[in-house]
Amino acid sequence: MYRKKTVFTAACLGMLSFGIVLTTLGAILPYIFEQYGISKIDAGSLMSLLSIGIMTGSLIFGPVVDRYGYKAMLIISSLLIFIGLEGIAFGSSFLILRLLIYLIGFAGGVINGGANALVADISEDVKSANLSLLGVFFGIGAISVPFLLGNLLTRFSYATIMSSIGLIVAAILVFFLFIRFPEPKQKQGFPIAEGLGLLKQSTLLLFGFILFFESGIEITVGSWATSFMNQELSIEADQAVLFLSFYWLGLMLARLVLGYLLKKISPATVLLSCFAIAFGSSILVILSNNITFTVLGLFLIGVGFAAGFPVILGYVGEFYARLSGTAFSIVFVIALMGGTILPFLTGVIAESIGLRLSLSIVPMSILMMFILFLVVRKRFQYTTKQ
Numbered sequence: 001m002y003r004k005k006t007v008f009t010a011a012c013l014g015m016l017s018f019g020i021v022l023t024t025l026g027a028i029l030p031y032i033f034e035q036y037g038i039s040k041i042d043a044g045s046l047m048s049l050l051s052i053g054i055m056t057g058s059l060i061f062g063p064v065v066d067r068y069g070y071k072a073m074l075i076i077s078s079l080l081i082f083i084g085l086e087g088i089a090f091g092s093s094f095l096i097l098r099l100l101i102y103l104i105g106f107a108g109g110v111i112n113g114g115a116n117a118l119v120a121d122i123s124e125d126v127k128s129a130n131l132s133l134l135g136v137f138f139g140i141g142a143i144s145v146p147f148l149l150g151n152l153l154t155r156f157s158y159a160t161i162m163s164s165i166g167l168i169v170a171a172i173l174v175f176f177l178f179i180r181f182p183e184p185k186q187k188q189g190f191p192i193a194e195g196l197g198l199l200k201q202s203t204l205l206l207f208g209f210i211l212f213f214e215s216g217i218e219i220t221v222g223s224w225a226t227s228f229m230n231q232e233l234s235i236e237a238d239q240a241v242l243f244l245s246f247y248w249l250g251l252m253l254a255r256l257v258l259g260y261l262l263k264k265i266s267p268a269t270v271l272l273s274c275f276a277i278a279f280g281s282s283i284l285v286i287l288s289n290n291i292t293f294t295v296l297g298l299f300l301i302g303v304g305f306a307a308g309f310p311v312i313l314g315y316v317g318e319f320y321a322r323l324s325g326t327a328f329s330i331v332f333v334i335a336l337m338g339g340t341i342l343p344f345l346t347g348v349i350a351e352s353i354g355l356r357l358s359l360s361i362v363p364m365s366i367l368m369m370f371i372l373f374l375v376v377r378k379r380f381q382y383t384t385k386q
Helices: 004-036 041-066 072-088 094-152 158-177 192-200 202-232 235-260 268-286 291-305 308-319 319-352 361-385
Strands: none
Touching: 004 041, 004 072, 004 094, 004 158, 004 308, 041 072, 041 094, 072 094, 072 158, 094 158, 094 235, 094 308, 094 319, 158 268, 192 202, 192 319, 202 235, 202 268, 202 291, 202 308, 202 319, 202 361, 235 268, 235 291, 268 291, 268 308, 268 361, 308 319
């Protein structure tokens, strides 16, 4: 029999690994430019490979965990991330680098989806609260790489630091080896027809499209806020990066608080309140010409975005418990599509009408999420009454 607290710890460590995966490439780009002498186009291709890898991993993890369970999946994925980080640290071939970037993206996508599905499976009536706490560890992993590089590069090389980060992932892998995980849900074989039938579940798809906009605007703000402060407010690039950290800080702190609030207040109420905070603060940022108000707005946007994934994934885990892994795969792939399309669309619009107006895509997306959630909420309230 597995121990819930130990398994939850394992999921949190897995999520920390995914945070490392998601920020590693951006943090080491200066090293890659110097080491391989690549162009910005080549760098862009690496980012695309990372995204494709994450999306591929997100697609396949669900049926795998439903059929075979979590342990082997988490161990193999951690091993791939370790190999990828060590290979990046000591490799010399750009072709091999491309393969390694794809591998850590793929493994990160598997771990991200698997960790969320695992927490949903073991949490019973506190799914959203525990998923919110899980998200805090993603933030720790995401911040750790640039923090370590920024503080240690004066004493150590990129290769040494990256290799050490790889050893952290190896330690997490060893932890996975010695604990028990929940048994597979479908030991007798994966029900293919039932799994494919989830693609026809309109409620599940609506959950997915809420996360399409959620993922899209999270990445849009994270990708374009520094350029907004630099171009629209004339803030130096190094200061703009520092101010952006308030956005991630708001997201992390809010998820920490939500881990408590979601045990006391209905997830729907929390989510709608966060939508309101995110909408108002995004308008504040768009209209602001003052760095103080902009940074405050970014912090509050992070707070407002905090409930999206934990609450929606909590509902998915509750309503589709029999094939929760597969259901999570579907909504994660839809979410990742939003994370790819909306930041790109923001850039296209910015070329025509300017970055300030292009960021209107954020409050517009929040309105879409609000409408979609009201539709879904009406459906599951009706189902409950039945």
